[in-house]
Amino acid sequence: MTTHLNFRLGAGILFLILLTALVSFFWSPTFLSEHHLIDRFLKPSLAHPFGCDEDGYDLLVLVFYGARVSLFVSLSTVFFSAVFGIMIGGVAGYFGGRLDELFIFISDVFLSFPSILLVIALAAFRHEPTVWGVIFILSVVGWVGYARVVRGQVLSMKKKEFIQSAEISGIRFGRLLWHHLLPNMAGPLLVQATFGMAGVILVESTLSFLGLGVPVDVPSWGRLLDQGVQYLLIAPHISVFSGLAIMLAILGFNLLGDGLRDMLDIRSGGKY
Amino acid sequence: MDSPIGLTAGPVILTVPKCLYNFGTVSMYLLRRLLFMLPILYCVSTLVFFLIHTIPGNPVDLILGEQALAGDKEILRRQLNLDHPIWQQQFYYIDNLMQGDWGQSLFTRRPVLSMIAERYPATLQLASAAMMMAFIIAFPLGLLAALKKNSLWDFGSMMGALLGISMPHFWLGPLLVLLFSIQLDWFPVSGRDLPGSIVLPALTLGTAMAALLSRMLRASLLDVLKEDYLKSARAKGLREGVVILKHGVRNALNPVVSIIGLQIGTLLAGAIVTEKIFSWPGIGLLLLDSIYRRDYPVVQGCLLVVAMSYVIVNVLTDFIYKKLDPRVQLG
Numbered sequence: 001m002t003t004h005l006n007f008r009l010g011a012g013i014l015f016l017i018l019l020t021a022l023v024s025f026f027w028s029p030t031f032l033s034e035h036h037l038i039d040r041f042l043k044p045s046l047a048h049p050f051g052c053d054e055d056g057y058d059l060l061v062l063v064f065y066g067a068r069v070s071l072f073v074s075l076s077t078v079f080f081s082a083v084f085g086i087m088i089g090g091v092a093g094y095f096g097g098r099l100d101e102l103f104i105f106i107s108d109v110f111l112s113f114p115s116i117l118l119v120i121a122l123a124a125f126r127h128e129p130t131v132w133g134v135i136f137i138l139s140v141v142g143w144v145g146y147a148r149v150v151r152g153q154v155l156s157m158k159k160k161e162f163i164q165s166a167e168i169s170g171i172r173f174g175r176l177l178w179h180h181l182l183p184n185m186a187g188p189l190l191v192q193a194t195f196g197m198a199g200v201i202l203v204e205s206t207l208s209f210l211g212l213g214v215p216v217d218v219p220s221w222g223r224l225l226d227q228g229v230q231y232l233l234i235a236p237h238i239s240v241f242s243g244l245a246i247m248l249a250i251l252g253f254n255l256l257g258d259g260l261r262d263m264l265d266i267r268s269g270g271k272y
Numbered sequence: 273m274d275s276p277i278g279l280t281a282g283p284v285i286l287t288v289p290k291c292l293y294n295f296g297t298v299s300m301y302l303l304r305r306l307l308f309m310l311p312i313l314y315c316v317s318t319l320v321f322f323l324i325h326t327i328p329g330n331p332v333d334l335i336l337g338e339q340a341l342a343g344d345k346e347i348l349r350r351q352l353n354l355d356h357p358i359w360q361q362q363f364y365y366i367d368n369l370m371q372g373d374w375g376q377s378l379f380t381r382r383p384v385l386s387m388i389a390e391r392y393p394a395t396l397q398l399a400s401a402a403m404m405m406a407f408i409i410a411f412p413l414g415l416l417a418a419l420k421k422n423s424l425w426d427f428g429s430m431m432g433a434l435l436g437i438s439m440p441h442f443w444l445g446p447l448l449v450l451l452f453s454i455q456l457d458w459f460p461v462s463g464r465d466l467p468g469s470i471v472l473p474a475l476t477l478g479t480a481m482a483a484l485l486s487r488m489l490r491a492s493l494l495d496v497l498k499e500d501y502l503k504s505a506r507a508k509g510l511r512e513g514v515v516i517l518k519h520g521v522r523n524a525l526n527p528v529v530s531i532i533g534l535q536i537g538t539l540l541a542g543a544i545v546t547e548k549i550f551s552w553p554g555i556g557l558l559l560l561d562s563i564y565r566r567d568y569p570v571v572q573g574c575l576l577v578v579a580m581s582y583v584i585v586n587v588l589t590d591f592i593y594k595k596l597d598p599r600v601q602l603g
Binding site: 124243 | 319323324434435437438439443445446447449450537538540541568575582
């Protein structure tokens with residue numbers, strides 16, 4: 001297995017972003033409490049490489065902090081979506097019959113309209129925005145993709161000998177799924193999760209951009225960009241740098257996913 | 273073997289003219305798809321109905337404020353049918369929807385359906401302009417990349433496509449405004465009234481789709497270029513341009529069309545963001561404005577319309593696909 005160029009490029013970009021998120025743990029607390037209104041909309045300079053925002057906060061610190069928010073939200077969402085997807089898809093694929101038909105119908109309904117619309121719909125009727133609320137909404141919409149992958153994999157493995165011999169030994173379903181089925185579909189799931197990360201970062205920043213995402217006091221990339229668009233004429237650097245961060249993160253996960261798919265030789269995601 | 277029905281119905285049916293069973297399968301398929309649309313639309317409207325009940329606390333208090341007069345609260349309760357048990361409320365809601373009564377805006381007091389009808393053409397215009405833009409960009413890029421495979425052209429256009437896919441609408445939009453409206457002053461910053469005001473929104477919305485289409489066109493054309501029928505077209509002395517365009521591209525477009533159908537959903541969703549950036553007075557802006565001012569009946573209406581358009585467009589794309597490639601069996 002050779003490492004693919006896309007994989008290395010994606011991994012490099014993501015490593016940088018992870019680093020900025022980690023740096024923000026040591027750096028942000030002091031800088032976030034310290035802001036000077038006199039620095040409002042300051043253009044990029046040596047002291048403030050990314051410039052300053054509408055309240056005089058250093059944009060570099062905010063963008064680094066935003067990496068933490070985005071990674072936290074997307075990792076949690078992917079984790080919860082994958083757990084629910086594995087459980088539901090595993091049950092549907094393994095037991096089949098009516099359960100499977102019900103699953104197919106529900107997932108068809110979910111996939112029959114754009115997920116961002118469903119996310120906006122759920123977010124629109126919330127009263128108080130919270131970070132966990134965003135994660136909950138994104139997971140409610142996100143599990144379907146994982147469940148479909150898992151169901152397909154389980155269906156193709158169900159009749160294989162190693163599963164049948166495990167069944168003969170009287171194994172319970174939970175153990176079968178965890179110890180026998182799951183390790184054999186780790187590849188496709190990993191690819192799905194990598195592309196899922198890119199998707200979640202995009203949707204989360206879209207929500208925050210629309211003012212429906214994380215709370216106002218959490219400096220996420222989407223919120224920064226929303227602010228940047230409002231002050232596009234006087235402080236274009238706000239939208240340029242926050243957007244660049246979002247694009248790099250999405251590009252990084254897309255490259256990593258492309259590379260992983262080629263390296264693991266997985267065709268499930270289609271060839272495009 | 274030339275008809276899916278011929279296989280199951282035995283030799284008798286082979287005496288029926290061929291155009292008739294094509295008609296039969298297609299209209300049967302249409303019927304099935306339309307029937308499948310019904311439960312989906314039912315689920316969507318149920319979901320939209322229940323959303324108003326996910327608001328923590330009492331929707332009436334939230335909409336009017338807790339200090340509102342008891343009489344006013346009672347009127348709104350009646351208007352929203354909140355004085356009935358929930359299953360009856362849902363029944364009334366869907367019954368009203370089907371009769372064209374989509375409720376009344378809490379803000380402007382106008383019927384929701386007429387507000388939507390006013391805004392819908394703008395979104396349709398934006399979406400079709402974006403699609404056209406996507407085709408204009410993707411077609412030459414994909415063609416060039418496939419014909420000059422592994423060249424600098426190929427690498428450049430595919431790198432551009434990857435960037436286009438990764439670039440969110442809400443970043444591309446402001447960047448385009450910075451460059452073309454503020455620096456160069458070629459196009460208006462926002463609105464729909466001035467000539468040329470559609471260019472930037474359409475470009476913003478169309479770029480991601482263009483990126484995807486050009487990648488698909490390249491991959492699909494590379495597959496087609498290996499086919500034997502291109503060799504025979506060349507062998508019979510056709511000019512290279514005719515071979516590529518009439519025999520190559522014509523066949524490479526089929527998978528691209530099916531993706532367009534799926535992409536229209538993304539396009540509709542992207543329109544919400546794009547309309548916000550450019551203050552384009554479409555249904556997405558109406559949806560967002562209504563969310564901000566808690567005008568829930570309008571929010572419900574907009575969500576329903578966008579979801580319905582998506583479902584209908586998907587059925588339509590299947591037909592176009594079938595028209596382009598008669599070998600496709602509608603399942």
